[in-house]
Amino acid sequence: MANSNEEVENKQIVLRDYVSGFPKETDMVPSKTTLKLKVPEGSKAVVLKNLYLSCDPYMRSRMNKSDGSSYIHSFTPGSPLVGYGVSKVVDSGHPDFKNGDYVWGMTGWEDYSLIDENPDSLIKIKYTDVPLSYYTGILGMPGVTAYFGFYEICSPKKGEYVFISAASGAVGQLVGQFAKLLGCYVVGSAGSKEKVDLLKNKFGFDEAFNYKEEPDLNAALKRHVSYLYFPEGIDIYFENVGGKMLDAVLLNMRNHGRIATCGMISQYNLEKPEGVHNLFLVVTKRIRMQGFVAFDYYHMYPKFLEFTRQHILENKIVYVEDVAEGLESAPAALVGLFAGRNVGKQVVVVARE
Amino acid sequence: MANSNEEVENKQIVLRDYVSGFPKETDMVPSKTTLKLKVPEGSKAVVLKNLYLSCDPYMRSRMNKSDGSSYIHSFTPGSPLVGYGVSKVVDSGHPDFKNGDYVWGMTGWEDYSLIDENPDSLIKIKYTDVPLSYYTGILGMPGVTAYFGFYEICSPKKGEYVFISAASGAVGQLVGQFAKLLGCYVVGSAGSKEKVDLLKNKFGFDEAFNYKEEPDLNAALKRHVSYLYFPEGIDIYFENVGGKMLDAVLLNMRNHGRIATCGMISQYNLEKPEGVHNLFLVVTKRIRMQGFVAFDYYHMYPKFLEFTRQHILENKIVYVEDVAEGLESAPAALVGLFAGRNVGKQVVVVARE
Incomplete structure (x- = not known):
C-alpha cells in the first residue's frame, strides 16, 4: 500500500x-x-x-x-x-x-x-x-431483501406454493432456498437453460422454466406451476420482473395470495412502463400486493446475519x-x-x- | 296478499x-x-x-x-x-x-x-x-364493504390522509364518513357538481372534485389532494375505480401507503382492461395494495351492524x-x-x- x-x-x-x-x-x-x-x-x-x-x-x-x-x-x-x-x-x-x-x-x-x-x-x-x-x-442488500421480503412480506406457511421470477438472480436464488427451508413448494422462472438447471439442481427448486422459450406466459405458468405442481394456484409470488409476467401470474394466483413486490427489472429501461391489465383479480382473489425495500430492514440486520451465516456454514444454503x-x-x-x-x-x- | x-x-x-x-x-x-x-x-x-x-x-x-x-x-x-x-x-x-x-x-x-x-x-x-x-x-353488502374495507384493510390511523374515488356511491360515502369519525382528512372524487356538493356538504369530506372536469388526474390530485390538503401525499386510497385513476393516485401516494382495492368500475365494460403503468411505485413507496370482498366478512356482520345502526340513530352517519x-x-x-x-x-x- x-x-x-x-x-x-x-x-x-x-x-x-x-x-x-x-x-x-x-x-x-x-x-x-x-x-x-x-x-x-x-x-x-x-x-x-x-x-x-x-x-x-x-x-x-x-x-x-x-x-x-x-x-x-x-x-x-x-x-x-x-x-x-x-x-x-x-x-x-x-x-x-x-x-x-x-x-x-x-x-x-x-x-x-x-x-x-x-x-x-x-x-x-x-x-x-x-x-x-x-x-x-447473500449477506448484503440482496440477502436482506430476500430474507425480510420472504419472511415478513410474504407471510409464508409450510406447504404453500411459491413462484419466483428472475429466480436465479441475487435475490431470487435465496428466496427459493428460504422457501424450501420452510417446507414450501417452489417454482422459478429464469432466462436460460443453464439458469433453469441451477434452479433445479443447485438451489433445490421443485420446478423451473425458461421464460424466453415461452411465447405465452399464462400457458407456461398453467403448465409448469398451476396444473402440475400447484393445482390450486400460487399462494406467494416473489415479484422481481413486472409487466407481462405480473399479468400472467395474476391469472394464476390463488385466493388470498400474496405478492411481494421487490423489483420490476423488465420495466427499468422502458420509456413508459408496460401496462398491467389484470389488476381486477387483486379484488376477486383478495390478493395482497406489497412493495418493500431492503433499507427499511437494516436495523434488523444482525438477526438476518446470524440466521443466514449459520445456514451457509452448515451448507444448508448455497449462493x-x-x-x-x-x-x-x-x-x-x-x-x-x-x-x-x-x-x-x-x-x-x-x-x- | x-x-x-x-x-x-x-x-x-x-x-x-x-x-x-x-x-x-x-x-x-x-x-x-x-x-x-x-x-x-x-x-x-x-x-x-x-x-x-x-x-x-x-x-x-x-x-x-x-x-x-x-x-x-x-x-x-x-x-x-x-x-x-x-x-x-x-x-x-x-x-x-x-x-x-x-x-x-x-x-x-x-x-x-x-x-x-x-x-x-x-x-x-x-x-x-x-x-x-x-x-x-348502509346496513347491507356495501356497508360491510366500507366498514371492513376501511377499518381492517386500510389500517387507518387518526390524522391520516384518505382519498376515495367514486366517493358518493354506495360504499364511498360511508368510507368517507368512517374516516372522518376516526379523525382522518378525507378527499373524494365523483362525477358531477351535485355529487361533489354532497361530499362536501352532506358527508363532511374535507375536499372533493369532479373528475370529469379534470383532463389530467395527476394534476387534479396534486391540486386538490397533495398540495392543498395532503402535503405529504395520500396514506390511504380506497379504490373503487381502477385504470387511469389508479395510475394517478400511485403518483400521489405517500411512503408506506395502503390501497384498499374494493372495485374498478371504470374497467367493467371494457373488452380489455386498461393497463396500469405506475406499479413500480408500489416498490419504491412500499405500498400495500390489498383486494377484499364483503362476503369474507359476513361472519362479523353483527359487530358491524351494532356500530353502524347506533351511528345512524345518533345522526352521526347519514346515507x-x-x-x-x-x-x-x-x-x-x-x-x-x-x-x-x-x-x-x-x-x-x-x-x-
Whole structure:
C-alpha cells in the first residue's frame, strides 16, 4: 500500500451522462484521478480500498435524470458511479472504524473511496469465515431483501406454493432456498437453460422454466406451476420482473395470495412502463400486493446475519456469484444484468485484498 | 296478499343474453310468470315478497359469459337477474325464518322469489327502526364493504390522509364518513357538481372534485389532494375505480401507503382492461395494495351492524339513496350505475310492504 501521505493513482468508472433506454457499456467510461489515502484532519470520514463492487438492477434508476420523484438520488454525470461494495478501511477518523477493518455499504466505483458523507451507514463486517464477496450478495442488500421480503412480506406457511421470477438472480436464488427451508413448494422462472438447471439442481427448486422459450406466459405458468405442481394456484409470488409476467401470474394466483413486490427489472429501461391489465383479480382473489425495500430492514440486520451465516456454514444454503475480474469489467457487468447475462449474483472484483 | 294455495302473477326482469361492453336497458327484458306462494312440502325453502332490490357494480361481471375464472357465477340468460334485496317472508320451510320476517340477501329481480338454493345465506333483519331499504346499502353488502374495507384493510390511523374515488356511491360515502369519525382528512372524487356538493356538504369530506372536469388526474390530485390538503401525499386510497385513476393516485401516494382495492368500475365494460403503468411505485413507496370482498366478512356482520345502526340513530352517519320506483325501472337503474347517473346508493323499490 502507498504511504498514506502520498497521493495514489485512483482508477474510476464514471457516468458519462444520464441514460435513457437500455444502458450501454459506453455510458460509463474509465477515468483516472489521484487520492490521498488519509482522511481530512478532524473529520469523521473514512478512506476505503474497494475490494468487491455489487451490480444491482436498482442502479439503473440512478442513471436517469431525476424528476424528484425517485426514492434514491441520481448519479452525477462526470463522477464515479456509486453502489454497494465490500472494502477495507485504510484510514479512519470515525470512532467505529479502524485501519484494516472490512466494511460493506455504499462506496464508489473506483480503487479507493473517501467516504465523507454518511460514513455511519457503513456496516462493519464481523465474520470473515465466509467469502468477503458475500457481503455484496447473500449477506448484503440482496440477502436482506430476500430474507425480510420472504419472511415478513410474504407471510409464508409450510406447504404453500411459491413462484419466483428472475429466480436465479441475487435475490431470487435465496428466496427459493428460504422457501424450501420452510417446507414450501417452489417454482422459478429464469432466462436460460443453464439458469433453469441451477434452479433445479443447485438451489433445490421443485420446478423451473425458461421464460424466453415461452411465447405465452399464462400457458407456461398453467403448465409448469398451476396444473402440475400447484393445482390450486400460487399462494406467494416473489415479484422481481413486472409487466407481462405480473399479468400472467395474476391469472394464476390463488385466493388470498400474496405478492411481494421487490423489483420490476423488465420495466427499468422502458420509456413508459408496460401496462398491467389484470389488476381486477387483486379484488376477486383478495390478493395482497406489497412493495418493500431492503433499507427499511437494516436495523434488523444482525438477526438476518446470524440466521443466514449459520445456514451457509452448515451448507444448508448455497449462493452462486458471477464474478467479473477488474474494475474495468464493471460497465459490461452492470449492463449485462439487463440482458440477463449474469448467472447468479453479479460481482466485480476490484482487488482481492 | 293472494291466498297462498293459488298461483300469483310474478313480474320479472330477465337477462336477454350475455352482455359485452356497456350494458343497455334492452339487455334486460320485463317478463311475467306465475308462482305459488308456498314452499314445496318438506323443503327448507322460503318464498319471499321482494321489497327493495339493490343495483351494484359487481353485477356487471355476472352478465358476462363465464370463462370459469370469475369469483361469482354468471346470470342465466332467460332467467331473472339475481342480486341483493330486502324481502318479506311469505312462506317458509326453514326453521330460522317465519312468515312476516324481513330478510336481506340474494333474491331474484321479480315480485316474488322462491329461494330453494342456499336459504341459509339470507340474513334476518333484526332492527326495523331504520329504513328497510338500508339493508341494500348502509346496513347491507356495501356497508360491510366500507366498514371492513376501511377499518381492517386500510389500517387507518387518526390524522391520516384518505382519498376515495367514486366517493358518493354506495360504499364511498360511508368510507368517507368512517374516516372522518376516526379523525382522518378525507378527499373524494365523483362525477358531477351535485355529487361533489354532497361530499362536501352532506358527508363532511374535507375536499372533493369532479373528475370529469379534470383532463389530467395527476394534476387534479396534486391540486386538490397533495398540495392543498395532503402535503405529504395520500396514506390511504380506497379504490373503487381502477385504470387511469389508479395510475394517478400511485403518483400521489405517500411512503408506506395502503390501497384498499374494493372495485374498478371504470374497467367493467371494457373488452380489455386498461393497463396500469405506475406499479413500480408500489416498490419504491412500499405500498400495500390489498383486494377484499364483503362476503369474507359476513361472519362479523353483527359487530358491524351494532356500530353502524347506533351511528345512524345518533345522526352521526347519514346515507343517501337514489330510489327508482317499480320493478320495471330496474334495468335503467342498473345501467345508470355505469354512466354514474345514480346519486348515492341505487335502490329499486318493488313494493313498500
